[in-house]
Amino acid sequence: xxxxxxxxxxxxxxxxxxxxxxxxxxxxxxxxxxxxxxxxxxxxxxxxxxxxxxxxxxxxxxxxxxxxxxxxxxxxxxxxxxxxxxxxxxxxxxxxxxxxxxxxxxxxxxxxxxxxxxxxxxxxxxxxxxxxxxxxxxxxxxxxxxxxxxxxxxxxxxxxxxxxxxxxxxxxxxxxxxxxxxxxxxxxxxxxxxxxxxxxxxxxxxxxxxxxxxxxxxxxxxxxxxxxxxxxxxxxxxxxxx
Numbered sequence: 638x639x640x641x642x643x644x645x646x647x648x649x650x651x652x653x654x655x656x657x658x659x660x661x662x663x664x665x666x667x668x669x670x671x672x673x674x675x676x677x678x679x680x681x682x683x684x685x686x687x688x689x690x691x692x693x694x695x696x697x698x699x700x701x702x703x704x705x706x707x708x709x710x711x712x713x714x715x716x717x718x719x720x721x722x723x724x725x726x727x728x729x730x731x732x733x734x735x736x737x738x739x740x741x742x743x744x745x746x747x748x749x750x751x752x753x754x755x756x757x758x759x760x761x762x763x764x765x766x767x768x769x770x771x772x773x774x775x776x777x778x779x780x781x782x783x784x785x786x787x788x789x790x791x792x793x794x795x796x797x798x799x800x801x802x803x804x805x806x807x808x809x810x811x812x813x814x815x816x817x818x819x820x821x822x823x824x825x826x827x828x829x830x831x832x833x834x835x836x837x838x839x840x841x842x843x844x845x846x847x848x849x850x851x852x853x854x855x856x857x858x859x860x861x862x863x864x865x866x867x868x869x870x871x872x873x874x875x876x877x878x879x
Contacts, residue, residue, distance in 0.1 A: 642772070643782065646714070648677035650732055650765040654696045654703050658684060670696050674713075674790060685792055692790035697729065704729040710764065712789055715781035719767050720759035731763035 654669050658681035661667040669679040675691035685693065694713075697704050699722070707721050707728040721728040734751040741747055746755050750766035761767040771778060 642768070642778065644677040645672075645674045646768065646778075646782075648672070648679075649694070650768065652679045654679050655698055657681075660684060670698075672696055674787075689792045691792075692785070692787040693792055694790060696732070699724055699729065699731075700735075702735055703732045705732060705764075709790075712785050713783055714764070715783070716764070716767075718758070718760040719764060720755050720762055733765045734763050 649672055652672065654672075656669055658664075658667045658669055661681055661683040664681075664683050667681045667683060669681050671680050671682065671685055671688075672678070672694045673680055673688045673691050674694060676688065679696070680688060680693075694705065694709060697706070704722070704724070707716060707730050710716055710730055716730055719730050721730050723729075734748070734753065737751070737753060741752050741754055746757050746759070747753060748755055748762040748766055749760050750770050751762060753762040755762060761770065767781075768778070771781060
């Protein structure tokens with residue numbers, strides 16, 4: 638006889654994350670992106686100091702879906718055969734199945750629960766699909782659950798969080814608690830920031846003097862615009878009379 642779903646596991650796959658915290662509506666960065674394994678509920682970073690003695694799990698976002706780092710999740714439950722995704726050099730697992738525009742028809746490796754196309758040799762697209770499959774098969778959930786060390790989920794391990802619950806700090810290049818993983822805007826800002834640094838260093842000549850600044854209003858393709866502006870006008874080509 639299979640065991641019932643543990644409270645923390647049911648809460649993790651059913652809870653709503655990245656919504657504003659009603660207890661901290663006036664605070665910045667009040668999205669619920671932390672899951673308390675003791676209280677089985679989602680909390681925001683400002684709530685976290687009140688749960689400092691509880692094991693906490695950090696939830697992230699990727700393409701508007703909730704994900705958890707594989708390194709964290711596999712300390713709680715067997716994640717084998719759940720397809721991971723590498724985002725910003727970190728392997729993550731989706732908590733719930735993602736919406737599909739149309740059901741898959743044809744042969745191929747698909748999720749045993751929701752029929753999403755998967756890579757070999759994986760059988761599930763997310764944690765929820767694996768848990769549902771184990772329960773539908775009547776298997777014992779205790780076979781995939783681990784007895785975890787609460788110290789590995791201590792509040793002090795969280796990245797860029799302050800114990801007083803004040804505003805978060807965001808270090809460039811790191812995954813912050815409320816960041817969207819692999820955010821294209823973040824990637825663009827990092828690229829433009831590095832190019833601006835390089836351009837400042839290249840404005841000095843060999844003698845160390847600063848070179849004249851380029852006028853504003855430049856284009857993305859200055860060479861193309863320059864070649865077009867210097868092109869001489871030729872004789873107009875008229876179509877032959879009919």
